[in-house]
Amino acid sequence: MTLLNVVNLKKYFPIRKGLFGRIVGYVKAVDNVSFSISENEVFSLVGESGSGKTTVARCILKLYDPTDGKIIFEGKDITRLKGKDLKDYRRKVQAVFQNPFLSLNPRMRIADIVAEPLLAHMKMSRNEARKTAIDVLERVGLSASLARRFPSDLSGGQAQRVAIARALALKPKLIVLDEPTSALDVSVQAQILNLLEDLSREYKLSYLLISHDLSVVRYISDRVGVMYLGNIVEDAPTEVLFESPLHPYTQALLSAVPEPDPSLKKLRKRIMLPGEPPSSINPPKGCRLHPRCPRVMDVCSREEPPLIEVGEAHKVKCWLYAKK
Amino acid sequence: MSSGNVILNIKDLNVNYFTLEGVVKAVRGLSFTLRKGESLCIVGESGSGKSTVGLTIIRALPSNAVITGGEVVFNGVDLLSLSEEEMSNKIRGKEISMIFQDPAATFNPLFTIGQTLSDVVKHHLGIKEKDKVREHVLSMLSTVGLPDPERVARSYPHELSGGMLQRAAIAVALSTNPKVLIADEPTTMLDVTLQAQILDLLRKLKEEFNLSMIFITHNLGVAAEVCDRILVMYAGVPFEEGACEEVLLRPIHPYTKKLLECVPRAHRRVGRLRYIPGMLPDPKNLPRGCPFAPRCERAAEPCNERLPKMVEVKPGHRVACHILASGGEH
Numbered sequence: 001m002t003l004l005n006v007v008n009l010k011k012y013f014p015i016r017k018g019l020f021g022r023i024v025g026y027v028k029a030v031d032n033v034s035f036s037i038s039e040n041e042v043f044s045l046v047g048e049s050g051s052g053k054t055t056v057a058r059c060i061l062k063l064y065d066p067t068d069g070k071i072i073f074e075g076k077d078i079t080r081l082k083g084k085d086l087k088d089y090r091r092k093v094q095a096v097f098q099n100p101f102l103s104l105n106p107r108m109r110i111a112d113i114v115a116e117p118l119l120a121h122m123k124m125s126r127n128e129a130r131k132t133a134i135d136v137l138e139r140v141g142l143s144a145s146l147a148r149r150f151p152s153d154l155s156g157g158q159a160q161r162v163a164i165a166r167a168l169a170l171k172p173k174l175i176v177l178d179e180p181t182s183a184l185d186v187s188v189q190a191q192i193l194n195l196l197e198d199l200s201r202e203y204k205l206s207y208l209l210i211s212h213d214l215s216v217v218r219y220i221s222d223r224v225g226v227m228y229l230g231n232i233v234e235d236a237p238t239e240v241l242f243e244s245p246l247h248p249y250t251q252a253l254l255s256a257v258p259e260p261d262p263s264l265k266k267l268r269k270r271i272m273l274p275g276e277p278p279s280s281i282n283p284p285k286g287c288r289l290h291p292r293c294p295r296v297m298d299v300c301s302r303e304e305p306p307l308i309e310v311g312e313a314h315k316v317k318c319w320l321y322a323k324k
Numbered sequence: 325m326s327s328g329n330v331i332l333n334i335k336d337l338n339v340n341y342f343t344l345e346g347v348v349k350a351v352r353g354l355s356f357t358l359r360k361g362e363s364l365c366i367v368g369e370s371g372s373g374k375s376t377v378g379l380t381i382i383r384a385l386p387s388n389a390v391i392t393g394g395e396v397v398f399n400g401v402d403l404l405s406l407s408e409e410e411m412s413n414k415i416r417g418k419e420i421s422m423i424f425q426d427p428a429a430t431f432n433p434l435f436t437i438g439q440t441l442s443d444v445v446k447h448h449l450g451i452k453e454k455d456k457v458r459e460h461v462l463s464m465l466s467t468v469g470l471p472d473p474e475r476v477a478r479s480y481p482h483e484l485s486g487g488m489l490q491r492a493a494i495a496v497a498l499s500t501n502p503k504v505l506i507a508d509e510p511t512t513m514l515d516v517t518l519q520a521q522i523l524d525l526l527r528k529l530k531e532e533f534n535l536s537m538i539f540i541t542h543n544l545g546v547a548a549e550v551c552d553r554i555l556v557m558y559a560g561v562p563f564e565e566g567a568c569e570e571v572l573l574r575p576i577h578p579y580t581k582k583l584l585e586c587v588p589r590a591h592r593r594v595g596r597l598r599y600i601p602g603m604l605p606d607p608k609n610l611p612r613g614c615p616f617a618p619r620c621e622r623a624a625e626p627c628n629e630r631l632p633k634m635v636e637v638k639p640g641h642r643v644a645c646h647i648l649a650s651g652g653e654h
Binding site: 048049155157158185186187188189190191193194197212214215216217218219239242252253254255256257258259260261262263264268270272273276 | 369370485487488515516517518519520521523524542543544545546547548549568569572573582583584586587588589590591592593594596597598599600601603604
């Protein structure tokens with residue numbers, strides 16, 4: 001069943017200039033993005049800096065108001081939610097960010113950090129909330145002895161576990177994970193990835209994972225959307241995307257990931273994209289990749305390609321796959 | 325493997341940082357050699373001491389660091405015995421250059437790229453004529469693949485993107501035709517497609533300039549892309565060193581083995597990830613023996629007693645582990 005449905009989402013940031021803040025243009029951070037996440041599904045958005053993946057996540061968390069489009073969660077458009085419905089939505093959708101030391105209050109004790117959302121949403125007494133908090137902390141692999149400590153006493157991996165516990169405490173439906181392991185060392189990252197995998201199974205959670213690390217994405221996702229300059233250019237089940245990517249950008253992106261296994265390295269074909277992504281203030285006309293695309297055709301610079309269905313749950317925004 | 329081929333020889337290096345909370349032993353008993361034209365990768369997680377090694381070689385350690393022992397022999401001279409003046413006029417940025425994770429570290433934000441580059445060229449190469457300096461600066465900028473070198477030379481650091489600025493930093497590092505380039509996580513701040521471009525560039529320039537390279541990274545994939553040999557460090561201690569393929573395909577040290585199992589892969593489907601239990605040791609409170617012992621499932625008595633020493637187990641493949649040294653299975 002579909003849990004979250006994002007339809008034609010747009011988020012433009014105005015560029016203001018001069019004394020009176022005249023709007024001189026827009027950064028089109030997210031431009032017509034649609035995707036959906038089913039119950040108990042892990043969906044990832046990957047892309048390089050400036051692709052708009054974090055802006056999508058922030059719109060879903062209601063940290064930004066979208067410029068246009070709908071975000072439908074459990075049948076309701078959340079861009080219009082108010083009052084009790086809004087509070088309910090905030091409970092059901094939680095977030096874990098990249099740097100736990102920035103997302104945890106340094107002056108609060110660990111148990112209080114996890115208990116605070118329980119007090120706000122669950123009508124629990126302070127004692128009950130603290131007890132529940134300790135249970136959740138133990139579930140994410142932290143001993144109760146840490147409950148009275150402060151975030152600065154923790155290692156990066158432990159602090160990220162606290163952030164996960166805080167998100168988990170409210171029994172959410174969806175957790176937005178924005179680069180949850182990018183600040184961690186490899187040996188600790190594996191622990192956190194396994195924990196996230198176990199939790200999603202145990203609590204029937206859905207995740208929206210935002211990441212630039214394609215190896216993490218392959219490991220944990222069911223389905224992946226690849227973003228480039230504010231668009232989703234390919235959307236496919238994880239194994240399909242990694243084994244047979246169709247969009248030239250996806251192909252280039254995957255081929256750029258360094259591989260630690262020297263025996264696999266020889267089999268790989270490198271596809272280089274020249275230059276750097278252009279700015280999303282003035283994105284190229286037609287297909288946004290066309291100035292850098294190795295397989296560019298005439299039509300690419302003239303018309304924007306549609307999102308074309310090429311297989312089961314596999315969509316590509318590229319003229320190469322248009323039916324002639 | 326004649327010693328004539330060795331360009332840099334590090335012997336039993338020890339570096340400490342003095343902090344308010346105590347002494348951090350950043351590097352302990354590190355020895356390795358770098359041969360001409362070779363690229364050696366130092367791989368490790370945070371606190372492994374890998375960056376300290378780079379800064380020690382060019383003698384650019386912060387003021388609270390003390391080199392408590394060892395030698396850094398470059399072309400027959402122990403760099404640790406040179407005066408600061410000799411270091412800055414003859415070695416640092418001349419014979420041995422370094423690039424960093426944040427390319428902005430190379431530049432003064434108040435000077436244009438061209439000004440910085442011509443200062444380096446004038447100081448180290450002694451070129452005086454304006455035209456020749458200009459020519460050299462522009463040719464360096466185009467060597468590193470920057471389009472429109474004239475415009476780049478007129479730009480201030482903040483006007484360039486991260487990828488372009490890292491290329492410019494490489495131009496500065498190589499403008500004096502150094503013998504050794506130390507690259508400390510040069511692609512960590514870049515997106516993967518730009519990372520691939522920079523790694524390609526470094527590979528190409530290494531041949532062109534006949535460079536020897538020390539490449540410092542936490543990313544085993546990046547190491548596999550650029551290196552001939554790999555040195556694995558953990559909490560300041562060298563654990564394993566050998567040819568790139570040997571270490572990555574047939575690792576011997578328990579830590580290296582575990583570390584490789586921890587890494588999710590983009591180019592291969594993996595089952596459930598193994599992980600190393602516990603966390604990295606607190607650098608101010610290191611265990612007495614092998615720093616990996618508390619997380620190592622094969623740890624035994626000697627591991628908690630003293631540091632393991634590097635021993636050659638196969639030709640060109642060295643490992644520091646008590647269990648292996650006492651005849652344990654690989």
